Amino acid sequence: MTFQATPEKGRFITFEGGEGVGKSTQLARLAEHLRDCGFEVVMTREPGGTPKAEKLRAFLLSGRAAPLGPLAEAALFSAARADHVETLIAPALKRGAWVLCDRFADSTRAYQGARGGVDAKTLALLERAAVGDTRPDLTIMLDLPAQEGLTRAASRRHGEEVDRFESEAPAFHDELRQAFLDIAESEPERCCVIDAAMTIDDVARAVQRLVHDRFLAHAAQAAQ
Ligand SMILES: Nc1ncnc2c1ncn2[C@@H]1O[C@H](COP(=O)(O)OP(=O)(O)O)[C@@H](O)[C@H]1O
Numbered sequence: 352m353t354f355q356a357t358p359e360k361g362r363f364i365t366f367e368g369g370e371g372v373g374k375s376t377q378l379a380r381l382a383e384h385l386r387d388c389g390f391e392v393v394m395t396r397e398p399g400g401t402p403k404a405e406k407l408r409a410f411l412l413s414g415r416a417a418p419l420g421p422l423a424e425a426a427l428f429s430a431a432r433a434d435h436v437e438t439l440i441a442p443a444l445k446r447g448a449w450v451l452c453d454r455f456a457d458s459t460r461a462y463q464g465a466r467g468g469v470d471a472k473t474l475a476l477l478e479r480a481a482v483g484d485t486r487p488d489l490t491i492m493l494d495l496p497a498q499e500g501l502t503r504a505a506s507r508r509h510g511e512e513v514d515r516f517e518s519e520a521p522a523f524h525d526e527l528r529q530a531f532l533d534i535a536e537s538e539p540e541r542c543c544v545i546d547a548a549m550t551i552d553d554v555a556r557a558v559q560r561l562v563h564d565r566f567l568a569h570a571a572q573a574a575q
């Protein structure tokens with residue numbers, strides 16, 4: 352599938368799901384495809400994406416924030432997100448780029464909310480403060496049994512230490528998977544679940560098809 356770039360507004364696509372489901376792999380594949388179509392693509396990730404947010408990432412993933420509790424962690428993820436949105440994501444969208452982001456606010460809802468017990472009202476306030484109107488146009492939820500994702504993540508790690516959340520018990524990761532599915536069910540117009548147990552190529556094709564149907568099909572028709 353190839354398309355001609357049209358001078359459309361930027362699109363904001365997030366990839367969500369548990370550990371090792373293939374988010375970064377698929378984000379890179381979609382970026383390559385969109386660039387081949389002539390679009391400017393910004394690849395980024397959370398926590399992180401800007402120098403300040405990367406500093407918070409190092410602190411959060413080292414586990415040093417864990418003793419402060421899930422509410423403090425949610426506030427720190429949100430602080431990183433506020434800087435990321437303001438200095439990288441919103442300006443890129445404004446100039447017409449496609450922004451592909453590995454994890455975003457749904458990860459806070461799932462990890463610090465569903466799993467950490469921070470209430471939904473508090474998280475919604477933090478989300479509004481950090482994100483404002485820069486909400487994803489599409490969220491791709493990659494779904495995989497938690498144990499398979501952890502096995503994939505372990506093979507990618509090549510002996511490096513596990514981070515703050517990968518080291519949680521298997522039940523934590525099963526509940527996370529369900530939390531992402533629940534978010535997708537509650538916002539079907541934004542979220543789409545893709546079976547991440549398929550081969551890398553098959554998942555990449557499913558992602559491309561989804562993005563095409565959602566954003567590019569009408570542009571291609573209009574150009575004819
Ligand atoms: N569909 C797939 N089938 C098998 N292995 C995969 C698949 N997608 C990704 N992987 C591998 O699994 C590991 C984790 O993938 P990655 O994209 O880093 O996941 P995430 O970003 O969700 O943590 C990597 O070694 C990657 O090559």
Ligand SMILES: Cc1cn([C@H]2C[C@H](O)[C@@H](COP(=O)(O)OP(=O)(O)O)O2)c(=O)[nH]c1=O
Nearest residue numbers: 369370371397398428454458459462516517
């Ligand atoms: C963005 C975000 C991430 N996280 C967690 C999820 C991951 O365990 C970790 C980010 O690590 P990362 O290595 O980027 O994710 P993955 O293991 O999927 O490749 O931070 C939260 O707990 N809350 C958040 O808001």
